Amino acid sequence: MGESEPDRIFRLEEEVEQLKEAVASHAVVDQAIGMVVALGRVTPDEGWEVLKEVSQHTNIKLRNVADLIVVWGRTGDMPADIRAELAEAIERYGPTQIPGAPPAG
Numbered sequence: 001m002g003e004s005e006p007d008r009i010f011r012l013e014e015e016v017e018q019l020k021e022a023v024a025s026h027a028v029v030d031q032a033i034g035m036v037v038a039l040g041r042v043t044p045d046e047g048w049e050v051l052k053e054v055s056q057h058t059n060i061k062l063r064n065v066a067d068l069i070v071v072w073g074r075t076g077d078m079p080a081d082i083r084a085e086l087a088e089a090i091e092r093y094g095p096t097q098i099p100g101a102p103p104a105g
Contacts (some may be wrong), residue, residue: 025063032066035073036086041095050089057085 003011029051036047051069055062058081069086072078078086 025066028070029063029066031073032069035069036090040090040093042090042093046093050086050093053089053092054082054085057089058082 032051033044033047036042036050037044040047040050042050051062051065054060055065058065060068060082065082068078068082072083
């Protein structure tokens with residue numbers, strides 16, 4: 001037999017909650033990548049790599065690293081170890097030369 005109507009409703013409600021969480025998480029990650037791109041003068045792909053590296057090197061989920069970066073943008077507060085890891089990761093990838101800008105140096 002198929003699932004009962006209450007079971008089906010419960011399963012669909014759970015799925016909707018998971019999708020809402022995924023959308024919210026994606027938005028925060030995109031915002032953090034945007035901040036890394038602007039601050040570190042790196043490409044969006046490099047910004048994604050920076051987030052992944054910080055996540056891996058600090059053993060913090062990427063979504064949580066993104067949260068820390070977005071909060072840092074609003075408040076200026078970030079744990080020192082995360083800030084150091086972020087700076088090192090950005091240093092490995094950037095800065096990308098801004099088109100039309102005089103050469104760095």
